[in-house]
Amino acid sequence: MQFLLEVVDILTNYVRKTFDRSTKVLDFHHPHQLLEGMEGFNLELCDQPESLEQILVDCRDTLKYGVRTGHPRFFNQLSSGLDIIGLAGEWLTSTANTNMFTYEIAPVFVLMEQLTLKKMREIIGWPNGEGDGIFSPGGAISNMYSVMVARYKHYPEVKIKGMAAAPRLVLFTSEHSHYSIKKASAVLGFGTENLILLKTDESDSCACYLVKWFCCVSAVQGFMPVFVNATAGSTVYGAFDPINEIADICEKYNIWLHVDGAWGGGLLMSRKHRHKLNGVERANSVTWNPHKMMGVPLQCSAILVREKGLLQGCNSMCAGYLFQPDKQYDVTYDTGDKAIQCGRHVDIFKFWLMWKSKGTIGFEKHIDRCLELSEYLYHKIKNREGYEMPQHTNVCFWYIPPSLRLLPDGEEKRQRLHKVAPKIKAMMMECGTTMVGYQPQGDKVNFFRMVVSNPAVTRSDIDFLIDEIERLGQDL
Incomplete structure (x- = not known):
């Protein structure tokens, strides 16, 4: 029971930090670094059992080096956010184990x-x-x-x-x-x-x-x-x-x-x-x-x-x-x-429990809020210098660094613009402050794709994302 209580403490601390905007979205390390081991965290499997103390370290570090997909500045995937009632439902489901x-x-x-x-x-x-x-x-x-x-x-x-x-x-x-x-x-x-x-x-x-x-x-x-x-x-x-x-x-x-x-x-x-x-x-x-x-x-x-x-x-x-x-x-x-x-x-319980807690009206407000935030981002960058965007529900856009804005349209500009989104995405991951997706789409130039499906996101989070893109893209 003491072990379980300590695990719960690890989980609740993680949840608390997930909603803390001063924490990173991720503490990025390359695969070879994690495989080589990180300060007592080793992915290799052993023949002999390890202590419960080490198991607790493994639990902490697994969360430490992962991605906080519930963080309000994680915009990378269609599925994001961390609903506390849904989380409780998943814990109960695993406990029932049926x-x-x-x-x-x-x-x-x-x-x-x-x-x-x-x-x-x-x-x-x-x-x-x-x-x-x-x-x-x-x-x-x-x-x-x-x-x-x-x-x-x-x-x-x-x-x-x-x-x-x-x-x-x-x-x-x-x-x-x-x-x-x-x-x-x-x-x-x-x-x-x-x-x-x-x-x-x-x-x-x-x-x-x-x-x-x-x-x-x-x-x-x-x-x-x-x-x-x-x-x-x-x-x-x-x-x-x-x-x-x-x-x-x-x-x-x-x-x-x-x-x-x-x-x-x-x-x-x-x-x-x-x-x-x-x-x-x-x-x-x-x-x-x-x-x-x-x-x-x-x-x-x-x-x-x-x-x-x-x-x-x-x-x-x-x-x-x-x-x-x-x-x-x-x-x-x-x-x-x-x-x-x-x-x-059992995938149903967390959904059923969330529906009970929100009601149909609560889900409606959740959906409307996410769409309102996406619209805010759309209008924020629609006429902003250095951005170009098609008109879609998902907010997709190109960021054009200052060095490319006066470059005439042509193959050189296209090739250089093609590298912008992947480079900024890589720098974002290294910094760990926010995450946004980018999209290689056939022979088109790579572009950013941002989706809001987390109702914990605020307009300030969207502003932060834009500021980060511009900060990281200044010297490209």
């Missing part, structure tokens, strides 16, 4: 998951919250579920006979969609050549998809379109595809429509911003990651399906040692046979 595959061993958690998924489906707009769903190990797996279920819906015999039982199936998604769609097409046997990547318009959404889709479908005789992915909040730009227009085409050709709302799904909680997902209720499936915009501790991702029974039919293997049909309770609450995993982590 598995989500049956009601038999996770009765309360299973019911929490069912009720929360139903609430999410209601928010999407499916009548009475009907349908199905499951929490998965991240948005990439949720997207893969959608492809699997779409294939099962149209060609259920593939489950038994393999891809030979179906014609040549093609999938559609935008060039700026998440790479997990491409990965799913490879892993599930479609082949990446049968994933059609469509160009986007100037706003980086697929307003011009419809004609292109029609042309593609008409041109590839013998190909069978089976799945369309519409992105609701692209990873880099935060762009939203026009779901209603895409749904019209999908309904006409009987194609499964999936909405990847891993990043943008949280906007459904906001009456002010949910219009960006207009038409989502027409989707056959939706990915929604509460661990991103909603600030739930990693990981928390849901795949939601409009038609009940498809997840079970697609994935069920009827393992008798787990899913006995003659149990004393209603075995429809045994969710494990809907999953592609056997063991499944």
Whole structure:
């Protein structure tokens, strides 16, 4: 018990420092330095057990040399922030140490998951919250579920006979969609050549998809379109595809429509911003990651399906040692046979607990605040000397150092500007005072990408970030 109390003390001190802006976001060291050992912290595994005192040192140093992703000046990833209620939920989940595959061993958690998924489906707009769903190990797996279920819906015999039982199936998604769609097409046997990547318009959404889709479908005789992915909040730009227009085409050709709302799904909680997902209720499936915009501790991702029974039919293997049909309770609450995993982590409790503590209204305020801060950053740098930016939900921008501002446009300026964001990012990490992402995007010049998904961020944190970029970039 004394050991556990000391661990709790380490954790609470870490939490306290995470919200202290005078502390660093990270104490950066190169891999070889950590591998060689740092002041009593050694990553190598030993044959003999070490003392509890050393284990406590290891706990402290693991946090010391890691990244404080909950720090208000960490802008590097889509998932950031440290919600105290969610953290408490994760601690309780680990203490319970149970598995989500049956009601038999996770009765309360299973019911929490069912009720929360139903609430999410209601928010999407499916009548009475009907349908199905499951929490998965991240948005990439949720997207893969959608492809699997779409294939099962149209060609259920593939489950038994393999891809030979179906014609040549093609999938559609935008060039700026998440790479997990491409990965799913490879892993599930479609082949990446049968994933059609469509160009986007100037706003980086697929307003011009419809004609292109029609042309593609008409041109590839013998190909069978089976799945369309519409992105609701692209990873880099935060762009939203026009779901209603895409749904019209999908309904006409009987194609499964999936909405990847891993990043943008949280906007459904906001009456002010949910219009960006207009038409989502027409989707056959939706990915929604509460661990991103909603600030739930990693990981928390849901795949939601409009038609009940498809997840079970697609994935069920009827393992008798787990899913006995003659149990004393209603075995429809045994969710494990809907999953592609056997063991499944309890991701629901921290989310459920946060929802209880915030209420739906609290989540709405959380979302609105993050969008307001992003808008503040956008307007702060829009007309500022030395900055150029496209217009997107995620705030993406170039910082142009003084030495490049008078340089005429051309290859030399392009090559030198290409190096600015990586250099400033590296200096930021060395300093440890703040972190922001940068984006190599095809043959385009590297640019900064900043996302606000942490409600602890203030305008002064955004001001600090801009000041740091300008300070570090002065001599480039």
